[in-house]
Amino acid sequence: MHALLRLSKGIDWLNHQIGKYVLWLILASTVISGANAVVRKVFNYSSNAFLEVQWYLFAAAFMLAAGYTLLQGEHVKVDVISSRLSKRAQIWIDIFGFAFFLTPVCLTVLWYGVPFFLQGYHSNETSGNAGGLIRWPVYAMIPLGFALLLLQGGSELIKRLAFLQGLIDDPTIKKIEKTPEEELAEAIRRQAEALSSQPH
Secondary structure (H helix, E strand, O other), rough: OOHHHHHHHHHHHHHHEEEEEHHHHHHHHHHHHHHHHHHHHHHHOOOOOHHHHHHHHHHHHHHHHHHHHHHOOOOOOOOOHHHOHHHHHHHHHHOOOOOOHHHHHHHHHHHHHHHHHHHHHHHOOOOOOOOOOOOOOOOOOHHHHHHHHHHHHHHHHHHHHHHHHOOOOOOOOOHHHHEEEEHHHHHHHHHHHHHHHHOO
């Protein structure tokens, strides 16, 4: 189990790193959307490529962050009934869900998604819109996203089994991290304290 926990920790690290950087895709999509609107209004010019790259970036952000979202416990859960049960019962429900719902769905999507991506890649499929982009990069997000989600599902499964064995703390409790604003306020406070403690 200790080897599996190390594997789980590695998967958590991977999805955490991807989640941190995928956020920039949302910013890029927003900037491109704004620039496209300005160019269209000011110069009366538009391009389907500008529109499609926004969709591609949003699709990449949505798919690649799926594992990170599961890591953070932010996937939609219907816990009206499970919240009334004991912690062990809740953990067993999670285990059942990861093993018999999440894993089969991810494997099924990968089974069909990988050939779908490869077909688009080998044919160099292009958008039917004038000036549109090639399609395979966005097709690649399907197997990549579900592979990361599958890995994170395995990590969550390992953590819950380890919790039942008493090896780790409750993995469903969210670790509250400081927001960037809180970190900035704390840094300013420390700097002010350091300045006030210096001799005048």
